[in-house]
């Protein structure tokens with residue numbers, strides 16, 4: 001049988017996350033949701049606490065915790081502000097983890113380290129206007145030109161798309177081979193040819209931004225590919241698989257808060 005007794009370290013993380021949420025998230029939570037206002041200061045503080053790269057090994061500036069410790073913190077954050085837990089979830093499970101699993105040493109040095117301490121924020125861009133659950137039908141295409149790629153296409157529903165600094169983009173590098181033609185890239189915000197669309201006016205989780213991303217002749221170096229060419233779909237699904245553990249913890253925190261209200 002699995003023993004779920006918390007270690008003293010896990011109890012400390014739980015207490016730290018609970019107190020942080022009470023002191024720094026609860027005040028203003030309704031207002032931020034009303035105004036769809038991003039919790040910039042709070043995310044910075046969470047970075048300092050190690051909550052933005054919880055499962056990233058310490059050698060890459062992460063907190064080096066296990067999955068259980070991550071979900072314990074996630075549950076506490078979600079119990080007070082679901083939007084903040086969503087921002088935390090994307091950065092931890094989808095962005096940092098993808099660099100841990102597939103990034104080169106250079107990519108880890110350049111991107112993972114600042115992401116793990118909350119100095120930079122990441123977004124994960126898979127969905128498109130015409131492909132959701134059927135992600136392998138995506139159309140965004142990266143054309144190889146020498147040692148660069150030229151990207152064209154539209155992505156949507158991108159969490160942290162507006163406030164993020166780094167986007168993990170999944171797009172086709174070879175057409176007509178289905179999911180085997182999908183590759184992953186890191187694209188820095190501010191790269192010419194990448195622009196953000198309107199912020200979605202959501203019914204909830206409003207303090208977390210969700211938007212469209214437009215790639216119009218966006219030129220990025222080949223070294224920005226994460227993993228191997230054609231490995232993107234596998235990497236995307238692996239990250240989403242881990243992400244679901246965090247989503248379950250969010251649901252648990254939210255349900256607990258509803259019960260306690």
Ligand SMILES: Cc1cc2nc3c(=O)[nH]c(=O)nc-3n(C[C@H](O)[C@H](O)[C@H](O)COP(=O)(O)OP(=O)(O)OC[C@H]3O[C@@H](n4cnc5c(N)ncnc54)[C@H](O)[C@@H]3O)c2cc1C
Pocket residue numbers: 090124125126127131132133134156157158159160202205210
């Ligand atoms: C708040 C929010 C944040 C998001 N953040 C991100 C993000 O950061 N990055 C990102 O890439 N995406 C993001 N998404 C997109 C999300 O992952 C997609 O909404 C999801 O992939 C589903 O796609 P869809 O909305 O096109 O629905 P569809 O794929 O059209 O599905 C609609 C319904 O049909 C069902 N369905 C689909 N296919 C089948 C089938 N073959 N058989 C039976 N039923 C089926 C589904 O279960 C669902 O109930 C976000 C979405 C939201 C709402």
